[in-house]
Amino acid sequence: MINETRGRLKDTVANLHVHTVLSACAAVEMIPPLIVREALAQGIDLIAITDHNASANVAAVQEAAAGSGLVVLPGMELQTYEEVHVLCLFDSLAQLKAWQEVVDARLPLQENTPEIFGEQFVVDQTGELIRREPRLLATSTGIRLKDAVTEVVRRGGLAIPAHVDRPIFSLFANLGFVPSDVPVDALEISHHTTPSAAGSRFPQLAGYPLIQSGDAHHLGDLGTATVFTMAAPTISEIRLALRGLQGRSFRIERS
Amino acid sequence: MTLEQIIEELDLTLLTVERDFSRITPVAGYASDMLSRVMACAPRDGALWVTLQAHGNIVAVAAVLGLSAIIITEGETPDEATIAKANEVGITLLATREPTFSVVGNLWRLGLRNDQ
Numbered sequence: 380m381i382n383e384t385r386g387r388l389k390d391t392v393a394n395l396h397v398h399t400v401l402s403a404c405a406a407v408e409m410i411p412p413l414i415v416r417e418a419l420a421q422g423i424d425l426i427a428i429t430d431h432n433a434s435a436n437v438a439a440v441q442e443a444a445a446g447s448g449l450v451v452l453p454g455m456e457l458q459t460y461e462e463v464h465v466l467c468l469f470d471s472l473a474q475l476k477a478w479q480e481v482v483d484a485r486l487p488l489q490e491n492t493p494e495i496f497g498e499q500f501v502v503d504q505t506g507e508l509i510r511r512e513p514r515l516l517a518t519s520t521g522i523r524l525k526d527a528v529t530e531v532v533r534r535g536g537l538a539i540p541a542h543v544d545r546p547i548f549s550l551f552a553n554l555g556f557v558p559s560d561v562p563v564d565a566l567e568i569s570h571h572t573t574p575s576a577a578g579s580r581f582p583q584l585a586g587y588p589l590i591q592s593g594d595a596h597h598l599g600d601l602g603t604a605t606v607f608t609m610a611a612p613t614i615s616e617i618r619l620a621l622r623g624l625q626g627r628s629f630r631i632e633r634s
Numbered sequence: 635m636t637l638e639q640i641i642e643e644l645d646l647t648l649l650t651v652e653r654d655f656s657r658i659t660p661v662a663g664y665a666s667d668m669l670s671r672v673m674a675c676a677p678r679d680g681a682l683w684v685t686l687q688a689h690g691n692i693v694a695v696a697a698v699l700g701l702s703a704i705i706i707t708e709g710e711t712p713d714e715a716t717i718a719k720a721n722e723v724g725i726t727l728l729a730t731r732e733p734t735f736s737v738v739g740n741l742w743r744l745g746l747r748n749d750q
Binding site: 461523524551552553554555556558560 | 667668669670671672673687689690691694695715
């Protein structure tokens with residue numbers, strides 16, 4: 380597959396960390412049609428939908444994006460046992476749904492309290508309400524970081540610890556540094572910092588591919604992106620780009 | 635107060651190899667589950683650390699800081715690789731079902747302070 384596409388590399392502007400109204404902390408404007416419209420307006424080619432421990436709105440965003448030119452990867456922002464947030468990205472909805480079953484089985488049975496945490500809406504491609512998710516989603520699952528990363532990669536996905544520069548829910552805050560037995564594909568920094576500022580503040584970043592994403596909870600956060608030079612918007616191509624293999628590459632600065 | 639007395643008084647389970655704990659005297663204590671904060675703020679050299687983190691990185695942090703032992707609370711259990719690593723670098727791992735609050739309260743009651 381890769382050989383067929385050799386020589387057809389192009390820049391793909393990607394924000395691989397986007398929440399929808401299924402995440403209690405996301406703004407009510409984060410519905411499929413607005414996400415698609417605003418991402419395109421901000422020059423984004425590729426997004427990943429990554430709600431907290433959940434994926435019920437991914438298909439709706441994909442449907443909203445159909446024919447628009449925006450590519451939507453299925454994803455999730457997992458909260459591990461250690462309270463570390465990890466982006467889990469896949470090529471297909473089927474892969475994500477199978478992973479969702481694993482996560483559901485390890486999510487504590489707590490009810491959401493919308494007045495405190497916010498609403499968790501499952502919506503259709505137009506943004507119309509289908510149902511409220513009753514379970515509290517943004518909490519720690521029982522899945523350990525090492526098992527999460529290993530399992531996502533084994534299932535053909537990408538595992539990227541999220542916003543490692545942040546004071547909470549971050550790999551560096553909670554565990555200090557990347558454990559040597561956890562095969563992360565890359566580390567994500569938030570839009571609150573820059574690669575050079577993060578690099579000097581966190582020497583433990585050294586040696587890991589570093590991406591930056593919007594961690595978009597509002598439409599205005601959609602523009603923070605990483606540019607991948609690759610043949611197609613797929614997991615295997617992103618992985619090649621992160622590793623700098625076969626001519627693929629990536630950079631945080633947008634040209 | 636020696637680590638031997640602490641283990642006995644708090645009824646702690648020893649996860650790593652037996653040592654002569656009567657010769658180890660913790661000189662300070664610290665409680666946190668955020669390893670970044672522990673690395674930045676915990677007292678060094680001989681302090682006792684109370685946490686519910688059972689992740690393998692706790693051993694590296696304790697070794698870097700020269701801590702005397704880690705008490706892992708609320709019944710959390712480190713995996714075998716973590717225990718092996720602790721034995722290798724000489725960090726004692728202790729476990730209890732009690733929450734951190736009770737453990738720290740008991741250590742305080744036994745006289746452990748940070749101003750010694």
